[in-house]
Amino acid sequence: MLTGRFAPSPSGRMHLGNVFSALLAWLSVRSRNGRMLLRIEDLDPDRCRLEYIETLKRDLDWLGLDWDAEQTPQSKRADAYHAEFERLRAFGLVYPCYCSRAELHAASAPHASDGNVIYAGTCRTLTDAERAAKTRKPAWRVIVPNTVITVQDGLQGEYTENLVQDCGDFIIRRSDGVYAYQLAVVIDDGLTGITEVVRGMDLLSSTPRQIYLYHCLGLPVPEFYHIPLLINEHGQRLSKRDQALDLGELRQRWSAPELIGKLAWMTGLRDDFEPVTARELIGEFAWSKVRREPIV
Numbered sequence: 001m002l003t004g005r006f007a008p009s010p011s012g013r014m015h016l017g018n019v020f021s022a023l024l025a026w027l028s029v030r031s032r033n034g035r036m037l038l039r040i041e042d043l044d045p046d047r048c049r050l051e052y053i054e055t056l057k058r059d060l061d062w063l064g065l066d067w068d069a070e071q072t073p074q075s076k077r078a079d080a081y082h083a084e085f086e087r088l089r090a091f092g093l094v095y096p097c098y099c100s101r102a103e104l105h106a107a108s109a110p111h112a113s114d115g116n117v118i119y120a121g122t123c124r125t126l127t128d129a130e131r132a133a134k135t136r137k138p139a140w141r142v143i144v145p146n147t148v149i150t151v152q153d154g155l156q157g158e159y160t161e162n163l164v165q166d167c168g169d170f171i172i173r174r175s176d177g178v179y180a181y182q183l184a185v186v187i188d189d190g191l192t193g194i195t196e197v198v199r200g201m202d203l204l205s206s207t208p209r210q211i212y213l214y215h216c217l218g219l220p221v222p223e224f225y226h227i228p229l230l231i232n233e234h235g236q237r238l239s240k241r242d243q244a245l246d247l248g249e250l251r252q253r254w255s256a257p258e259l260i261g262k263l264a265w266m267t268g269l270r271d272d273f274e275p276v277t278a279r280e281l282i283g284e285f286a287w288s289k290v291r292r293e294p295i296v
């Protein structure tokens with residue numbers, strides 16, 4: 001069955017960009033009689049707060065975006081992540097990395113597209129004795145293959161990366177024991193039968209890494225739709241720090257149909273701006289109408 005998800009991180013109030021992702025994920029599912037799941041991505045204990053979760057649900061409610069079931073929040077799924085981590089380790093694909101941030105920067109080439117650093121593999125070949133001599137708590141990396149991975153994105157078309165050249169062995173568990181988003185999202189989507197992932201364009205470059213993990217773990221790869229980012233007039237992407245565009249502010253100035261009508265118009269779903277409910281858009285939704293470029 002077609003199954004989509006909202007996967008918000010409760011690290012602040014939803015902003016316009018999050019509303020846009022939620023709206024398109026919901027329309028894509030509802031227009032094809034699929035199932036919608038809500039999953040709270042609260043992996044990072046330093047950034048996520050309980051109070052944001054309730055607000056988030058109330059905001060989705062206000063927008064008229066409903067869900068059929070709620071998955072266990074990521075903060076309570078460490079056992080599931082651990083089991084898959086151990087499986088990767090048993091395949092010989094995982095090793096501890098003791099590099100400090102400074103060492104990483106010194107030893108790596110900057111990533112061409114997004115400024116990330118490419119891990120040079122420094123800790124991959126350490127001997128047992130060298131590992132035993134380390135005092136720092138390690139992060140854990142997965143070894144990547146020297147092959148091209150292609151994403152067939154439902155909106156953006158084909159996107160390819162060679163993981164060795166474009167990212168290097170990447171972290172799946174942080175040194176504080178928290179499992180990395182890249183691993184958690186694959187396990188959650190893969191084990192719960194998610195068939196389509198709709199999310200912001202900023203995550204397109206994570207997708208080859210995730211597809212690689214799907215393959216390693218033998219999990220079914222969902223379809224992907226990476227939607228354009230909303231940017232301000234200076235070309236910067238909206239973030240939870242832009243409070244003028246978070247729902248706390250927006251709800252004071254707009255009704256839900258006004259906000260949805262505005263988004264529908266900005267993104268190409270409608271030719272003109274007029275108030276409309278999310279439900280009223282279901283019948284006319286088509287991915288072919290959605291713009292691909294960033295939206296100011």
Ligand code: GLU
Pocket residue numbers: 007008009041185198199203
């Ligand atoms: N939790 C992420 C966010 O709120 C979304 C991750 C995803 O959709 O894969 O930006």
